[in-house]
Amino acid sequence: MNILHIQSSPRAESSNSIELTNAFISACQATKDTVSVDTLNVWTENLPEFDAGAIGAKYKAIKGVGLDARETEVWTRIQSLIGRFQKADRILLGAPMWNFSVPYKLKQLIDLVAQRNFLFTYDGNEYGLALSIDKAITLYTRGSQFLEGSAIPASRFDHQAPYIDFWLSLIGVHNLRSVIVDKAWNLDAKESELSIADGKKRLLENVDWFLS
Template sequence: MRLLNIVSSPRGADSVSISIVNAFLDAYHRTCASVEVDTLNVWEENLPDFDSEAIGAKYKGVSKVPLNSAELSVWNRIQSLARRFQETDRIVLGVPMWNFSYPYKLKQLIDLISQRNMLFTFNGQAYGPMLKIPRALVIYVRGQSRNAGAGIGSPGFEHQTDYIDFWLRFIGVDEVKSLTVEHTWDAESQETVEQGKAQACAMAVDF
């Protein structure tokens, strides 16, 4: 069993999303002792830019034109990142809310690896997933919540969850489970985080 743990917070030991994911992973190790965890930290991977070389490599690949050395280098890096998704059985992803969305480094990873014939197919008319991953868990962490007191209107917080859920299903995750932990900035934060850890541990039983 291989599990891909995607870390999208740069805060290390101070990160709520990382602490709750780690609680889940500890519990999952007790349930599935043979699990191998591959941690992909978007802040430590030195992700290449999806720049002119990367885009050039993409379009040359579609046209079956040879790549130059710079294009080949970045395309090989993209393929190696995508391979970690191709080889995993489960995905766990911690997502702190940044401006009602997700960290830009996570979007950079998604833009790099979401390539035709790597994570999805396209025949000119319809898209299809390439992965066969039974389930993923996304842990969303928010400093506030979408309630009357927060003063946040629609679409607000759904923008964070809807896109990540869509993307995971698009590439081939059958079941996307989620846990949302809110009020991590106020007086309730310590209690909220502990509750989140307990809920994450409970979800590890049948993951």
């Protein structure tokens, strides 16, 4: 079983999301010795810019037009990233909340790999799945707690979990579970510690389901 482990925090060992998803990976490896892990950290991966040159290379490749050396290099890198999704049997994705959404490097990865006929299809009328990944788990950390009826309802402020969960379903994840860790960092250090511990417990409760 190949697990694509996507990390989107730049804080390495100081990151709560990485700490929690690493614990989940360790539990998976302890439970099933055939697990292999492909760790994709969006900050250390040296992602190519999806700039005018990359977009031009994409359109040339789609149309079957010859690419120059620079275009070939960037399109090859994009195809390599796409291939890591295509090879995955499971996806584990951890993301902190930045400005009510996701870190910009995670969005950069999505913009690079979410190419028509590679991670999704579109016939002019409707979108279809290009992958078939049985299960994924998303782990979200944030400093606040967004509750309907409060001054900061999720329906207005949470542009993190809804977007990523939607995107994973769009590309072909059939069964998705999410663990949200609220108040992971705030002025009350004890509250944050308890929240992270609870999030870890809830995440690890999904190991058997994830591997089955």
